[in-house]
Amino acid sequence: MEIMYPMLRHERLYCLNKLGEVVGASTATFVGQCYELHHPPSLGSLVKASDGEIDVFGLVSSAETHSIEEGRRPVARGLAESDDDIFRAHPQLTRLLCTDFTAIVVGHRSQGAVLQYLPPRPARIHSFIYGCQQTEVHELSSSPGFLRMVVTDQSPWLDEVISACLRQFSDAHPDPETFLVAGARELGILLGGDFHRLGNIMRRVRGK
Amino acid sequence: MSDFGKIDRLGVVVSGSLTEGIHVKLDSAASVEDRAVGQYVTISGEKKRFFGMVTDIGLESSDPRLMLNPPDTSDPLMAEAIRGIGVYGTLKVLPLLAIGAGATGLAGPQPVKTVPSHFSVVREASQSDVETVFGKEDKDRFWVGSPLDMETKICLDLPEFVKRSNGVFGKSGTGKTFLTRILLSGMLQSDAAVSLVFDMHSEYGWEGTGEGSFRPKGLKQLFASKVAVFALDEENARRRKVNADHFVRIGYEEVEPEDIQILRSALNLTDASVQAVYMLARKFGRRWLSSVMEMRDGEEARKLVEELNIHEGTYRNLRRGLEVLRRFPFLVPNAANDSVKAALDFLYKGVNVVLEFGRYTDITAYILVANLLSRRIYGQYRERTERAMSGDAPKPKPLVLTIEEAHRFLNPEVSGNTIFGTIAREMRKYNVTLLVVDQRPSGIDEEVMSQLGTKICCLLDNEKDVDAVLSGVSGRNELRSVLSKLETKQQALIFGHAVPVPVVLRTREYGPKFYDELNPSKGQASSGADRIEELWG
Numbered sequence: 001m002e003i004m005y006p007m008l009r010h011e012r013l014y015c016l017n018k019l020g021e022v023v024g025a026s027t028a029t030f031v032g033q034c035y036e037l038h039h040p041p042s043l044g045s046l047v048k049a050s051d052g053e054i055d056v057f058g059l060v061s062s063a064e065t066h067s068i069e070e071g072r073r074p075v076a077r078g079l080a081e082s083d084d085d086i087f088r089a090h091p092q093l094t095r096l097l098c099t100d101f102t103a104i105v106v107g108h109r110s111q112g113a114v115l116q117y118l119p120p121r122p123a124r125i126h127s128f129i130y131g132c133q134q135t136e137v138h139e140l141s142s143s144p145g146f147l148r149m150v151v152t153d154q155s156p157w158l159d160e161v162i163s164a165c166l167r168q169f170s171d172a173h174p175d176p177e178t179f180l181v182a183g184a185r186e187l188g189i190l191l192g193g194d195f196h197r198l199g200n201i202m203r204r205v206r207g208k
Numbered sequence: 209m210s211d212f213g214k215i216d217r218l219g220v221v222v223s224g225s226l227t228e229g230i231h232v233k234l235d236s237a238a239s240v241e242d243r244a245v246g247q248y249v250t251i252s253g254e255k256k257r258f259f260g261m262v263t264d265i266g267l268e269s270s271d272p273r274l275m276l277n278p279p280d281t282s283d284p285l286m287a288e289a290i291r292g293i294g295v296y297g298t299l300k301v302l303p304l305l306a307i308g309a310g311a312t313g314l315a316g317p318q319p320v321k322t323v324p325s326h327f328s329v330v331r332e333a334s335q336s337d338v339e340t341v342f343g344k345e346d347k348d349r350f351w352v353g354s355p356l357d358m359e360t361k362i363c364l365d366l367p368e369f370v371k372r373s374n375g376v377f378g379k380s381g382t383g384k385t386f387l388t389r390i391l392l393s394g395m396l397q398s399d400a401a402v403s404l405v406f407d408m409h410s411e412y413g414w415e416g417t418g419e420g421s422f423r424p425k426g427l428k429q430l431f432a433s434k435v436a437v438f439a440l441d442e443e444n445a446r447r448r449k450v451n452a453d454h455f456v457r458i459g460y461e462e463v464e465p466e467d468i469q470i471l472r473s474a475l476n477l478t479d480a481s482v483q484a485v486y487m488l489a490r491k492f493g494r495r496w497l498s499s500v501m502e503m504r505d506g507e508e509a510r511k512l513v514e515e516l517n518i519h520e521g522t523y524r525n526l527r528r529g530l531e532v533l534r535r536f537p538f539l540v541p542n543a544a545n546d547s548v549k550a551a552l553d554f555l556y557k558g559v560n561v562v563l564e565f566g567r568y569t570d571i572t573a574y575i576l577v578a579n580l581l582s583r584r585i586y587g588q589y590r591e592r593t594e595r596a597m598s599g600d601a602p603k604p605k606p607l608v609l610t611i612e613e614a615h616r617f618l619n620p621e622v623s624g625n626t627i628f629g630t631i632a633r634e635m636r637k638y639n640v641t642l643l644v645v646d647q648r649p650s651g652i653d654e655e656v657m658s659q660l661g662t663k664i665c666c667l668l669d670n671e672k673d674v675d676a677v678l679s680g681v682s683g684r685n686e687l688r689s690v691l692s693k694l695e696t697k698q699q700a701l702i703f704g705h706a707v708p709v710p711v712v713l714r715t716r717e718y719g720p721k722f723y724d725e726l727n728p729s730k731g732q733a734s735s736g737a738d739r740i741e742e743l744w745g
Contacts, residue, residue: 177285184289185236193271195279195286195294202286 017130022049023100025122028149030058032129033100038065040101044164046132046140047103049123054110056123057132057140058103059150061161065099103129104153104161106146116145137172141179144186151190159197162187163204170205180205218243219299221251221328229263229686230323232299232330236292240265246356246690246701246712248333249301253324257307259317259333259341261710263686264300301330302686304709305341317341317708335360341708350394352387353700353713362702362713364391366400369662369706370606373632373642375614377649377677378666383697385411386718387664388610388645389424392560396431397726401606402555403643404585405562406578408569408612413437413562414450424718427562430726436554438547440538440577441566454550456563458580459543460498463533465489467580470622474572475529480522487516498541500530536573548584555585556592558605575616582609583627590638607640614644615651623653632656650676662704667694683710 019041024031030049034040040063041047048055067074074097077086087093108119114136132140140146150162166183170176180202187198218238224230230251234240243265251258269275274294281287303324305317317340338360345351349363369391376391378384389412395401405412405427414426414437428435428451439445439452465485468475472482485496492499503509505527513523533539551561563581565574589607596603611617611628623629631642633655644660646652650672658680668674669692678684678691681703690712691701698717703710716722 180285181288184285185293188289188293193274193294195271195274195290196277198289199279199286202283202289206283206285 017133019047019129019131020101022123022125022127022129025049025125027118027122028105028152029061029102030056030105030123030129031100031102032058033098037094037097037099040099041131042164042168044161044166044168046106046137046165046169047129048109048132048136049103049127049129051124051127054108054119054121056105056119057107057109057114057136058123058129059106059146059161059165061102061104061153061155061158063099063101065097068096068098104150104155106149107140114139114142116140116143116148118149134172137169141169141172141183144183147183147186147190151187159201160204163201166201166205167207216332218249218330218332219297221324221326221330222298224300224323226303226320226323229300229302229683230260232301233268234292234297234299236288236296238297240267240297243297243299244356245693248338248355248358249299249330250307250333250337251301251303251324251328251330253328258303258320258324258328259305259307259337259709260301260303261686261690261712262299263302263683264689266298266300267295268298269295299330300686302683307337307340333358338362342711348398348400350391350398351716352390352394352702353715355711355713356699362707362711364394364662364702364706366394366398366706370395370401370608370641372661372705373644373656373659374662374664374704374706375644375646375649375657375660375677376664376666377646377668377673378700379668379670379696380647381696382666382694383700383715384645384647384666385409386424386698387666387700387715388412388643389427389718390716390722391643391664392427392610393430393722393726395608396427396434396560399558399605401608401641402558403560403608403610404551404555404582405560405610406574406582406612407562407564408574410444410448410450410564410566412610413564414448422719425723427560430723431560434558435560435562438551438561438563439566440564440568440573444566445564450564452564453554454545454547456538456547456577456581457543457545458539458547458577460501460539460541461494462543462580462584463497463539463576464580464583465496466583466625467576468529469625470579470617471529471572471575472622474575475532476525477529478522478525480519481526481529484516484518484522484526487518491516497530497533500527501534501541532572533576536568536576538568538573538577548581548588551581552585552588555589555607556604571613571616574613578611579617579626579628582631585609586627586631586638586640589640593638604639608643609640610643610645612645614642614646615648618644618652618656620653623656629653629656632659649673652676654679660704662702662706665691665694665701666699667696668692681710 020032020034022030023033041060043060045060048057080086105118107116170179173179184202191197219232219234222231222233245262247262249260303320306320307317342362343349345361345363348367350366351361352364353362354360376384376388392403395403407413412426413428415423428437436453438454438456440456442455445452468485469482488500489496554561592604595601617626617628631640657676663677665677674688674691678687687710698715700715701712
């Protein structure tokens with residue numbers, strides 16, 4: 001079996017932009033497993049699960065690293081120089097642990113068109129998950145309607161997800177401020193006039 | 209001029225009624241601070257377009273919590289996000305006209321009888337919308353000003369304007385005189401009517417007083433051949449180098465008991481004294497005043513008092529009052545020239561007459577002369593109009609009598625006795641109408657006010673005055689807020705017969721530019737020969 005060193009593997013995947021595979025999917029969310037331990041896509045970033053026909057776009061709403069065997073918790077491996085030393089000393093650990101992330105479905109691409117509503121079917125298990133290019137982010141967030149699907153999620157840290165998303169998405173727009181204003185106005189409506197909550201979200205967008 | 213950029217969407221109709229006005233929710237992009245009461249908007253309904261005026265501007269919020277606990281809007285992003293969603297501006301729009309009422313097949317603006325449907329889009333009225341409603345400047349339509357924030361010309365239909373009596377109202381110093389000069393210039397230019405101006409403060413005929421060093425030109429300077437200046441005060445006219453066409457002298461026999469009656473409070477007369485005047489007039493006829501004036505106190509007076517059964521106190525009160533008249537140099541026992549005839553000669557020729565009062569700015573002189581001359585001129589005019597009705601004579605040009613301090617003539621106590629009250633009531637039947645200039649409209653008889661066709665109001669802030677001006681006008685509550693928010697200078701609200709909808713305007717500037725635009729070739733520059741031709745036909 002080919003032994004892949006973390007850096008080498010990371011570089012190869014980066015070229016392909018392939019982050020992992022779908023290991024769980026429902027209409028409104030999908031769960032991806034990363035090929036590389038401890039390297040989930042950033043919170044609030046846009047990913048897509050592609051089955052060749054439909055690209056399902058998801059907004060990363062959480063990530064978790066855990067043991068591949070349920071009920072078997074990782075144990076502490078003793079004092080070492082650095083955590084890299086631990087993995088070097090116990091190479092099997094990279095195979096016994098995995099990093100999963102959850103993405104909220106915010107739209108899909110069908111026949112070339114990006115649509116801001118749920119796909120006709122959930123993402124297929126084992127379909128590949130890719131990180132999205134800035135052009136795709138721009139395309140999906142050309143209007144702030146995608147936020148409608150985000151706010152329906154029940155995640156307790158949803159506000160963090162939204163602020164991280166707006167922060168990152170704004171970089172894909174030539175005029176980030178205009179994008180943020182449009183997003184904030186849409187959120188103002190979607191949050192039912194809860195402007196204090198909106199204020200908290202926007203403060204985090206500003207990095208305060 | 210292009211309309212682009214002026215058709216910005218302001219918001220949508222959310223509620224309202226025809227009588228109370230339509231409520232419009234402003235879009236977030238339309239700042240409430242750019243709006244002003246009196247501005248025009250158009251509303252694109254499903255079937256027709258509506259033309260309306262902004263009468264109120266407000267602020268609303270979607271959630272009362274926002275008012276109790278305002279969010280932090282120090283970040284412009286948040287401020288922007290909340291505006292239009294959490295908090296928003298509202299407009300109250302009074303629908304005035306319906307344009308393009310397709311279903312009825314009628315062209316042009318129609319009176320509004322319904323309201324636009326929900327969520328109809330509201331836009332700022334464009335230049336062409338305003339032009340559609342007010343018409344373009346032409347021979348009969350005289351440009352008086354422009355709406356707020358617009359360059360479109362608002363034109364008054366002068367032939368319609370002079371068909372009825374009109375009023376110019378406003379507090380002192382709000383530009384009534386300038387506005388009246390503009391109106392009179394319009395009448396002169398369009399030949400819609402001839403006017404007789406009772407110029408109490410000598411401002412219309414020759415140079416008037418302006419703010420600072422600006423000396424506004426008088427009508428005579430602008431339309432030399434079409435204006436005759438009559439002066440009551442010869443000395444004052446000479447000092448001001450006014451080239452007066454006639455010096456007015458009034459004979460005692462021209463004064464009638466009615467003239468004394470309206471001067472009752474000015475001369476401090478009792479009711480009994482006024483009654484005594486009528487008795488004296490019955491006894492002495494037309495020469496009653498000179499007879500009383502010439503009568504020395506003593507036996508002669510005592511006999512007269514006894515004969516007419518006048519109380520001695522009353523007689524003394526009357527004599528004291530009449531002594532005031534003796535102090536007026538223009539009032540002479542025997543007037544050599546007939547001022548009324550001179551004025552009529554000019555008026556029949558289409559030449560406007562401005563009567564300057566010079567130093568006699570005392571209200572007694574003004575009331576006496578204005579009423580006396582107007583009564584006789586009106587009588588002649590009436591006769592001539594009646595002859596014209598029977599086909600014996602050409603119909604005289606409409607005559608407009610311009611009077612200042614009108615509440616002195618038209619207050620409820622005397623309006624029944626002055627000729628102006630009669631003219632205001634009988635209106636256009638005899639082609640004579642009034643242009644009332646006043647700063648205290650609440651002092652004018654309600655009946656007279658209700659007969660005024662077009663009212664032009666500069667700023668008024670006294671509640672009674674505002675009520676008086678707006679009585680009987682539809683949408684008066686809405687107009688009230690517009691009227692009280694006018695600027696102190698160069699802004700006026702016009703409503704009534706000569707304009708299709710009430711309009712707030714920035715009045716045209718009366719200055720060198722205005723003089724040029726009046727086509728000076730018709731006025732000053734005309735040659736002497738032209739003048740003679742125009743004068744003598």
